[in-house]
Amino acid sequence: xxxxxxxxxxxxxxxxxxxxxYRIPExxxxxxxxxxxxxxxxxxxxxxxxVVELTDHPEYEVDKIKDVTGIxxxxxxxxxxxxxxxxWMRKNYGGTMNQALKTVLPVRExxxxxEQKTVRxxxxxxxxxxxxxxxxxxxxxxxxxxxxxxxSEGELDWNVITRKLNxxxxxxTAMEEAGVVKVLSRQKYxxxxxxxxxxxxxxxxxxxxxxxxSEITGDYDAGIRKTYLIKGVxxxxxxxxxMELISHVQKQGRQAIVLIPExxxxxQTVMRFYNRFGDRVSIMNSRxxxxxxxxxxxxxxxxxxxxxxxxxxxxxxxxxDLGLIIIDEEHETSYKSETVPKYHAxxxxxxxxxxxxxxxxxxxxxxxxxxxxxxxxxxxxLLELKNRVMxxxxxxxxxxxxxxxxxxxxxxxxxxxxxxxxxxxxxxHQQTILFINRRGIAGFVSCRxxxxxxxxxxxxxxxxQHNNGRMVCHYCGYEEPxxxxxxxxxxxxxxxxxxxxxxxxxxxxERFPQAKVLRMDMDTTRGKEGHEQILSAFANQEAxxxxxxxxxxxxxxxxxxxxxxxxxxxMSLHIGDFHAPERTFELLTQAAGRAGRGEVPGNVVIQTxxxxxxxxxxxxxxxxxxxxxxxxxxxxxxxxxxxWNLLVILCASKExxxxxxxxxxxxxxxxxxxxxxxxxxxPIGPADAAIAKVSDVYKKVVYIKAEKYQALVGLKxxxxxxxxxxxxxxxxIVQFDFNPxxxx
Numbered sequence: 001x002x003x004x005x006x007x008x009x010x011x012x013x014x015x016x017x018x019x020x021x022y023r024i025p026e027x028x029x030x031x032x033x034x035x036x037x038x039x040x041x042x043x044x045x046x047x048x049x050x051v052v053e054l055t056d057h058p059e060y061e062v063d064k065i066k067d068v069t070g071i072x073x074x075x076x077x078x079x080x081x082x083x084x085x086x087x088w089m090r091k092n093y094g095g096t097m098n099q100a101l102k103t104v105l106p107v108r109e110x111x112x113x114x115e116q117k118t119v120r121x122x123x124x125x126x127x128x129x130x131x132x133x134x135x136x137x138x139x140x141x142x143x144x145x146x147x148x149x150x151x152s153e154g155e156l157d158w159n160v161i162t163r164k165l166n167x168x169x170x171x172x173t174a175m176e177e178a179g180v181v182k183v184l185s186r187q188k189y190x191x192x193x194x195x196x197x198x199x200x201x202x203x204x205x206x207x208x209x210x211x212x213x214s215e216i217t218g219d220y221d222a223g224i225r226k227t228y229l230i231k232g233v234x235x236x237x238x239x240x241x242x243m244e245l246i247s248h249v250q251k252q253g254r255q256a257i258v259l260i261p262e263x264x265x266x267x268q269t270v271m272r273f274y275n276r277f278g279d280r281v282s283i284m285n286s287r288x289x290x291x292x293x294x295x296x297x298x299x300x301x302x303x304x305x306x307x308x309x310x311x312x313x314x315x316x317x318x319x320x321d322l323g324l325i326i327i328d329e330e331h332e333t334s335y336k337s338e339t340v341p342k343y344h345a346x347x348x349x350x351x352x353x354x355x356x357x358x359x360x361x362x363x364x365x366x367x368x369x370x371x372x373x374x375x376x377x378x379x380x381x382l383l384e385l386k387n388r389v390m391x392x393x394x395x396x397x398x399x400x401x402x403x404x405x406x407x408x409x410x411x412x413x414x415x416x417x418x419x420x421x422x423x424x425x426x427x428x429h430q431q432t433i434l435f436i437n438r439r440g441i442a443g444f445v446s447c448r449x450x451x452x453x454x455x456x457x458x459x460x461x462x463x464x465q466h467n468n469g470r471m472v473c474h475y476c477g478y479e480e481p482x483x484x485x486x487x488x489x490x491x492x493x494x495x496x497x498x499x500x501x502x503x504x505x506x507x508x509x510e511r512f513p514q515a516k517v518l519r520m521d522m523d524t525t526r527g528k529e530g531h532e533q534i535l536s537a538f539a540n541q542e543a544x545x546x547x548x549x550x551x552x553x554x555x556x557x558x559x560x561x562x563x564x565x566x567x568x569x570x571m572s573l574h575i576g577d578f579h580a581p582e583r584t585f586e587l588l589t590q591a592a593g594r595a596g597r598g599e600v601p602g603n604v605v606i607q608t609x610x611x612x613x614x615x616x617x618x619x620x621x622x623x624x625x626x627x628x629x630x631x632x633x634x635x636x637x638x639x640x641x642x643x644w645n646l647l648v649i650l651c652a653s654k655e656x657x658x659x660x661x662x663x664x665x666x667x668x669x670x671x672x673x674x675x676x677x678x679x680x681x682x683p684i685g686p687a688d689a690a691i692a693k694v695s696d697v698y699k700k701v702v703y704i705k706a707e708k709y710q711a712l713v714g715l716k717x718x719x720x721x722x723x724x725x726x727x728x729x730x731x732x733i734v735q736f737d738f739n740p741x742x743x744x
Contacts, residue, residue, distance in 0.1 A: 002055055004021050021059045024067075035083040035087065040066070041066050088351055093343045121147075122182040132144060132147045142171045189295040203240055212385065213248075217245065220248065232386075233622065234592070246306075254324070256322075283314075284308050284309075284314040323357075324358055327360070331364045362380070396603050400608070430563070433591070444576070447489060456475065463576065469481060515544045564603075568608075569608040581627075644705050648736070651700045652697050659732060681706040712738060
């Protein structure tokens with residue numbers, strides 16, 4: 001049992017950086033846990049605090065450390081719960097306790113409350129009429145105007161009185177002092193969805209949807225809490241299933257969190273939920289002001305809303321009785337944090353649900369290999385929606401071999417087949433989405449004549465092109481020079497692969513001058529509502545063609561889109577990362593799913609230099625099982641997640657040699673630890689990070705494979721202890737990333 005407790009003595013969010021250490025008396029050792037609210041001596045006072053960490057390491061002179069006085073019996077449950085969750089995150093993902101706390105308690109300071117002031121008549125109507133006559137006799141015009149309005153309305157908003165009736169605040173105050181009116185003040189919450197208009201909800205679930213709902217609600221009512229994976233083809237109505245489940249939980253007085261992967265998705269998703277649940281819904285995302293975010297937390301705590309929708313950070317909404325967490329498009333990499341602690345929203349949601357007695361529902365047309373593997377192993381419950389709503393057919397998909405286009409002399413971004421299809425849609429006044437698959441543009445080297453891509457001989461991932469004329473593997477550090485001709489076919493058409501949305505927009509406008517074209521990328525969506533404006537314009541059919549990166553293919557529903565063109569399927573296939581086939585399959589399937597969602601069937605054209613790759617052939621027919629079977633065999637063979645686990649340790653320093661030496665010391669420490677060999681823990685590296693130098697800071701990485709996740713957590717704990725008093729790490733930043741979502 002731990003000897004000491006590190007405690008936050010003031011939970012006001014701006015003071016999270018300071019903890020104090022207390023000794024745990026013997027009588028409290030069996031019962032004290034992280035997250036509990038306790039009494040502690042603080043100077044001459046006894047105050048309350050929260051336990052954030054239990055440890056055996058004294059941080060001060062032992063005889064000066066005071067005892068915890070007692071445990072608060074009726075502590076603030078939600079804050080205790082979030083602190084316990086932060087402690088779990090620190091343990092499982094690394095970083096400091098304060099970094100974890102700032103993640104789970106994102107609103108760190110109180111914001112000024114908004115007041116809504118109204119003015120009400122304080123007199124009986126007969127007295128008020130007499131007073132009005134008196135004001136008119138004395139030519140008190142402003143007082144007469146206000147009293148006349150109040151006789152008619154009874155109560156008026158302060159702003160209406162001062163702005164529309166032109167009555168000053170001093171006049172209102174004088175009338176209040178005279179007992180004629182009464183000024184009322186109540187808190188008004190900032191509400192980011194109050195401008196929406198509810199249009200009603202009248203959808204009826206089909207048999208597949210009803211079966212999925214009854215399976216989950218049946219367990220829920222029986223007190224069984226599980227994690228469910230809903231695998232539903234694009235257009236199968238997963239959102240309607242989510243809403244039915246939320247309604248079930250809401251009727252029991254509990255709340256729900258709906259996570260979505262992109263800010264771009266918020267508007268369409270929120271409208272669906274708002275039409276059904278009205279003002280019981282709110283949103284939480286980074287585009288809200290600090291005041292708006294603060295008020296949403298207050299509204300959630302005070303029971304004024306039941307449903308919060310937002311990206312990863314919305315998971316920490318402080319609902320008092322959370323009953324359901326839904327993660328839509330659960331395969332998305334944006335659910336993995338890129339800042340310390342590098343938590344995954346899926347695993348963290350499951351932990352939070354365990355703490356609150358909630359269920360977790362994951363949904364995707366293309367589940368992550370990790371989740372599907374867990375479903376196959378029985379850790380998650382798999383439910384399937386195999387048909388589109390109203391039995392609409394899946395789009396017809398064609399694969400165009402760009403090597404053949406080159407042989408025909410066509411060097412345009414647009415293949416002949418895609419050009420024909422675009423002309424046809426413009427004639428019919430139907431819409432088209434052109435998707436440029438720019439994820440991971442870090443420059444793989446490929447041959448445009450035969451499709452050959454140069455890979456690492458040791459790790460089976462693409463080598464990344466660097467400016468010094470060399471190609472590097474970011475897993476093991478292997479490198480070789482960029483070739484002048486293709487080693488497979490001898491062609492001179494070998495180079496790094498690059499293309500951008502602006503270039504495509506230019507080509508499309510030149511080829512189709514009559515078409516109205518919209519572009520959606522980071523440049524065109526910088527404003528607070530940039531995504532919403534572009535998506536609304538396209539939904540209202542103000543444009544014929546929408547060009548964009550992956551943000552345009554995620555969950556959007558455009559009934560008039562009958563053609564999707566994927567311009568560079570290879571870009572995500574050959575990034576230097578073992579997830580590359582999975583990312584490619586997901587993106588192509590999601591892109592294809594945007595076509596034919598209305599009355600007219602859809603077509604998809606996939607342009608690629610590697611038409612035979614299994615991720616492309618299986619995506620073209622939307623055959624997830626066929627893709628998964630091949631992908632999981634590859635993962636087993638290479639000892640990659642989810643079959644094994646992977647820990648990446650990043651060492652960063654302003655001196656390259658110090659970063660390298662620190663990483664090498666960690667590898668040596670791992671090699672010397674016999675228990676780790678017994679647990680089958682294998683380090684690889686050090687090597688340069690994918691981006692080896694940023695702002696004059698050098699980055700080195702070590703990759704560690706292990707069969708068991710907890711072996712890697714134990715390794716992280718051991719290395720943190722090793723680094724604590726080792727001067728070699730004094731000016732080196734060390735970060736841990738468990739099962740990273742992409743190349744490091």
